[in-house]
Amino acid sequence: MPAANMPILVVDDYKTTIKIVHGLLRQLGFTNLDEAENGEEALRKLRTQSYQLVISDWNMEPMTGIELLRSVRADSALRATPFIMITAESKVENVVAAKQAGANNYIVKPFSAEALKQKIVSIFGDF
């Protein structure tokens, strides 16, 4: 069961999406929420602060979500961090690439609050 105050980093270049994901996470009881607008900023934050979950978009510049995921999995200090991809990229090749790169789960945009909860439950257990 995840702690309500576990730090969660939401990465998306659309502020609106960050607001939506933060709002849904708050409704699920999570209180310790942070944000980054692309993979580069996210990686900087991950290397200076501790997070127990990353929820990231795919299509961002200058560093995409898949590049962020690969960087996280290649970094011995970060590689165990659970990572959920949440993206409008909905081709088989995207899902396969995310799985191969080590994503814990994949959410297709537009998504439901229930889908977000299910993916968190699948990593941390029910809450």
Next chain:
Amino acid sequence: MTARPDLMSDPGGAPEADLQAAICSLNPARFAGERIGGALVELQAARQDVEKAVERILAEAEAMLDGDTSVERAIAVMEACAVHDIVGQRLTKVEALLAELDRRLARLAGAAALTALPEAESPSEARQRELWLNGPARPAEGLSQADADRLFE
């Protein structure tokens, strides 16, 4: 108008008058300046309209989640949803322009008997391919959440 290196003219093509008419129909001054520029303005305005509406809807939703379930909140959400009409009208203008441009370019290609040649991949196209940056799928083409879940099992 400059010649595109990826198109090669067939010397045995249509009469010169047809070709000239097809080129004139593109009306570069109007299409390239006024109409394409206008379409870009419409797209930028559509993006801003949607951003404003979504901001308002999110603010109202947050207020409702905080306990304010007054009728005014629901009405504000309905008002913000009027963005569908406005954005729809803006996109209709852009759709019409693209359809017209497509028709006129097809006429030009036909009149000049142009044949497409393979183009070299640009660096940004290569990056998009290598990083699977496809963007949202076309309607009925993308995977559903259930499809993605099956692939992840």
